[in-house]
Amino acid sequence: MEKTIRDTSTKSKLALTTAQVTKIALFVALTGVSAYIAFPLPFTSVLFSVQTMMVCLVGLLLSPVEAGITMAVYWLVGLIGIPVFSGGTAGPARVFGPNGGFLIGFIVAVILISLLRGEKYNLIRYLIVTVAVSMVSIYGCAVVWWKFVTGNTWAASFAAAALPFIPLDTVKCILAVLLAKPLQEALKAVQRG
Numbered sequence: 001m002e003k004t005i006r007d008t009s010t011k012s013k014l015a016l017t018t019a020q021v022t023k024i025a026l027f028v029a030l031t032g033v034s035a036y037i038a039f040p041l042p043f044t045s046v047l048f049s050v051q052t053m054m055v056c057l058v059g060l061l062l063s064p065v066e067a068g069i070t071m072a073v074y075w076l077v078g079l080i081g082i083p084v085f086s087g088g089t090a091g092p093a094r095v096f097g098p099n100g101g102f103l104i105g106f107i108v109a110v111i112l113i114s115l116l117r118g119e120k121y122n123l124i125r126y127l128i129v130t131v132a133v134s135m136v137s138i139y140g141c142a143v144v145w146w147k148f149v150t151g152n153t154w155a156a157s158f159a160a161a162a163l164p165f166i167p168l169d170t171v172k173c174i175l176a177v178l179l180a181k182p183l184q185e186a187l188k189a190v191q192r193g
Helices: 018-036 051-061 064-079 092-096 100-116 123-150 154-161 163-192
Strands: 004-006 015-017 038-040 047-049
Touching (some): 015 018, 018 047, 018 064, 047 163, 051 100, 064 100
Antiparallel strands (some): 038 047
């Protein structure tokens, strides 16, 4: 019988199985590792990393609750100072600085991707959801946050926080969709086994 972790402090009905907690921990760790595969671009202070691909995979592979918890835990781990953000950064300055909107966008994106992806793998649907939903969610939050923190114009904020990343992030979304099917099958095999 599967063990569950229950929230007994409130009347909430949130109950996570051991398998769900394990998946969440695994994807928090993988998202942190993906942040280390990063390099600076000369025209912006935002590092280019493979995090977008990992964010898409979290949304494509986990339930909305699991995906949201994964990104919230990832955010909290970085906030308390464990270097899991792009380029091995962490802390309140990173979370609440100009780049903090990306982290908020990750939480929004994984939940929306998970809600909109459908029950079964569908290449076209997955592509539309990851490219359209993830990029709009992540960049929308990033641009609004950038403008709020820096006081730049909307155009300057878009140019700094979104425009340079659109082409390569589109490729990362496509890669996530192609990886999703074999990873879904592997997760199902582990759950059955």
